[in-house]
Amino acid sequence: MVEVSATEAGVVRFCAVGDVGPERRDVDALFDKTSALIQSADLAFMQLEMTLTERGARVPQTKHTSRTHPDAAGAFARAGFDVVSWASNHSLDWGTEGFLDTVDAIEAAGLIPLGTGQNIAEARRPRIVERNGVRVAFLAYCSILPDSYWATSERAGIAPLRAFTVHEPIEPDQPGTAQRMYTVPHPGDAAAMAADVAAARELADVVLVSCHWGIHFTRAELADYQRILGRAAIDAGADMVIGHHAHILKGIEFHRGKPIVHSLGNFAIELPMDAEHASRPSFRHLLSLHPGWEPDIGGMFNFPPDSRKSMMLHCDIRADGVSRVRFRPVMIDRMAVPEPLTSGDPRFEQVVRYMRDISREAGLDTEFTVDGDEVLVAPGAARR
Numbered sequence: 001m002v003e004v005s006a007t008e009a010g011v012v013r014f015c016a017v018g019d020v021g022p023e024r025r026d027v028d029a030l031f032d033k034t035s036a037l038i039q040s041a042d043l044a045f046m047q048l049e050m051t052l053t054e055r056g057a058r059v060p061q062t063k064h065t066s067r068t069h070p071d072a073a074g075a076f077a078r079a080g081f082d083v084v085s086w087a088s089n090h091s092l093d094w095g096t097e098g099f100l101d102t103v104d105a106i107e108a109a110g111l112i113p114l115g116t117g118q119n120i121a122e123a124r125r126p127r128i129v130e131r132n133g134v135r136v137a138f139l140a141y142c143s144i145l146p147d148s149y150w151a152t153s154e155r156a157g158i159a160p161l162r163a164f165t166v167h168e169p170i171e172p173d174q175p176g177t178a179q180r181m182y183t184v185p186h187p188g189d190a191a192a193m194a195a196d197v198a199a200a201r202e203l204a205d206v207v208l209v210s211c212h213w214g215i216h217f218t219r220a221e222l223a224d225y226q227r228i229l230g231r232a233a234i235d236a237g238a239d240m241v242i243g244h245h246a247h248i249l250k251g252i253e254f255h256r257g258k259p260i261v262h263s264l265g266n267f268a269i270e271l272p273m274d275a276e277h278a279s280r281p282s283f284r285h286l287l288s289l290h291p292g293w294e295p296d297i298g299g300m301f302n303f304p305p306d307s308r309k310s311m312m313l314h315c316d317i318r319a320d321g322v323s324r325v326r327f328r329p330v331m332i333d334r335m336a337v338p339e340p341l342t343s344g345d346p347r348f349e350q351v352v353r354y355m356r357d358i359s360r361e362a363g364l365d366t367e368f369t370v371d372g373d374e375v376l377v378a379p380g381a382a383r384r
Helices: 027-031 037-038 071-077 097-107 120-124 189-199 224-234 282-289 345-362
Strands: 012-021 043-048 082-085 112-116 127-131 134-142 163-169 179-185 206-211 240-244 252-255 258-261 264-268 309-318 319-330 338-340 366-371 374-379
Touching: 012 037, 012 134, 012 240, 027 071, 037 071, 037 097, 071 097, 071 345, 082 258, 112 127, 112 134, 134 189, 134 309, 163 345, 179 189, 179 224, 189 206, 189 224, 206 224, 206 319, 224 240, 224 252, 240 252, 252 345, 258 319, 264 309, 264 319, 264 338, 309 345, 319 345, 345 366
Parallel strands: 012 043, 012 264, 043 082, 082 112, 134 206, 206 240, 240 258
Antiparallel strands: 012 309, 127 134, 163 179, 252 258, 309 319, 319 338, 319 374, 366 374
């Protein structure tokens, strides 16, 4: 049983988790070990990675996709979530029908969808939630974009935050030799995000920006564009950036004293495996991205070993911003069920050490301090 103290007036206890994508019918069971903690928050966020539909056809430009029944949204609400980002590289996997069915299911469950709309203006519109007298604005964007998944003035879709990949020869006079790779933000999308953040600040006390971005399955590495865009969001007035998509934890940094969580990793996402799927060239390529990753035939969580390490992000939100940023270490079992860890569990220290190591490897100056069953996150000495 989770013991929860009364909420201080003017304080919103916020919880955020990473990718959620159920395949089972009993979706509630995925949250058996975590729902009490989610429900203890005043406001809870999740990233949805699964289309909630029984209609539509799989589009040709998607690599891997599944879908689940729309009533899964009810399980998300019962688990304690309030807002759901549907700005995902899977949002249009089952066409516009599946996309809109998912939005309808989220709303029918009493949840608020983020980063989606019948057109680009709707997709970019901030969603405002008020708790304990504090108005919190949410914006959500996606950088991992199959063709035509983004909304336009005349097409439903998600809010884009695109990036370009640029290659520079190390020896320009030697064709075929090694190259440096850079990623740079799409100027129009970056400017639109900054304008959205500034507009949201006029409507709310605090602005939280969700970004589906980054390099999947690869330890520690951050793309150039996400560093640039994360800091740009803060510079425009955001109080925190919440990242996901990579299916693995990434480092946390602070910019101007405000947190950028580059990836919350997986949370309650299922990927069942059979021999046929395990032999597909596309899946064999993914295995090459993370040494030691082997398919678990019969298991429900077919991701790299390090992807089992996860977190539940917590912070306090007041009218003047975000404070006391912390996380509860989590471990995901082979049936895809996340388990919050206590400080006496050896796996707790594995997650803490992993976060320290990958943040350092990414060049991020961040301190992690164990405080009971949570880990406090703060700028390192160089950034204070």
